[in-house]
Amino acid sequence: MQPYSVNYANQAGPYRFSFSEDLRQIFVAANEKAxxxxxxxxxxxxxxxxxxxxxINKRRIYTREGVKEVTITTLYERFTTIT
Known part of the structure; x- marks a missing residue:
């Protein structure tokens, strides 16, 4: 029996996106099948x-007080020109 594994590098995100006219924002379109x-x-x-x-993401997390919706802000930065 093979162990279960997930290849995260080869999983595509199921959303389409577009850029704002001034190229300062990315709009991610909803996908009802995702x-x-x-x-x-x-x-x-x-x-x-x-x-x-x-x-900016909203996530539901489990706490001692029950399920809470939280806002998570993540900053991604490119550190090399190769990736």
Missing amino acids: DKIRWARPESVFIEARDQLRL
Whole structure:
């Protein structure tokens, strides 16, 4: 029996996107067929600088007080020109 594994590098995101006219924001279109938990669509994506993206996501997390919806802001930055 083979162990279960997930190849994250080869999983495509199931959403289409477009850029704002000034190229400062990325609009991610809704996809009704996408799994809303596994492939949650970001609330917004901003291009902060030439090599930086800021994503805003809403997630439901489990806490001692029950399920809470939280906003998570993530800053992605490119560190090399190879990747």
